[in-house]
């Protein structure tokens with residue numbers, strides 16, 4: 428009843444097509460949910476994210492939930508996360524994705540989750556870390572321990588868009604630090620980021636974890652920009 432009244436005053440609209448949502452729908456209408464550009468990476472023997480990262484870091488599996496397309500649904504969702512501060516949406520995406528990957532045998536080997544951290548200055552500006560919120564959704568749904576508080580970002584990096592790959596790598600290398608390496612020892616850790624493009628951030632973060640701790644890694648992100 429209250430929800431119905433709230434819906435009249437503040438209608439719940441689909442983030443993509445802006446039609447009114449019915450009470451069983453969250454964030455996207457059914458039509459837009461069906462159009463989500465899912466990668467289904469977790470069902471493939473090898474996929475685009477893995478090909479991007481091969482030879483750069485040691486990892487077991489890597490998978491992204493969605494393909495990123497300019498002006499597509501993924502971009503609208505990411506815009507909501509980044510500019511509207513919609514932390515709940517990031518958690519929702521994490522738990523939605525967890526339900527999908529939990530059906531694979533590989534996901535059962537993962538026994539810890541860690542999000543790529545934001546630098547404190549960026550965290551203050553943005554209000555929250557969308558990678559962490561996505562990791563929280565994954566962690567809660569999968570029932571796997573979240574170690575995100577033990578990985579920190581020690582330097583804020585400048586924007587990387589105008590740099591070529593080697594410079595980008597240099598730009599993000601050694602900017603992460605594992606606070607309590609023993610927490611990661613002998614575990615299979617799922618390292619979580621928001622968007623993977625060149626893979627430079629994941630590469631730097633993963634290398635720092637591998638350098639510091641004896642553990643195996645898999646990688647997951649909300650989106651992959653091929």
Ligand SMILES: [Zn+2]
Pocket residue numbers: 441442443444445446455456457458459460
């Ligand atoms: Zn829609």
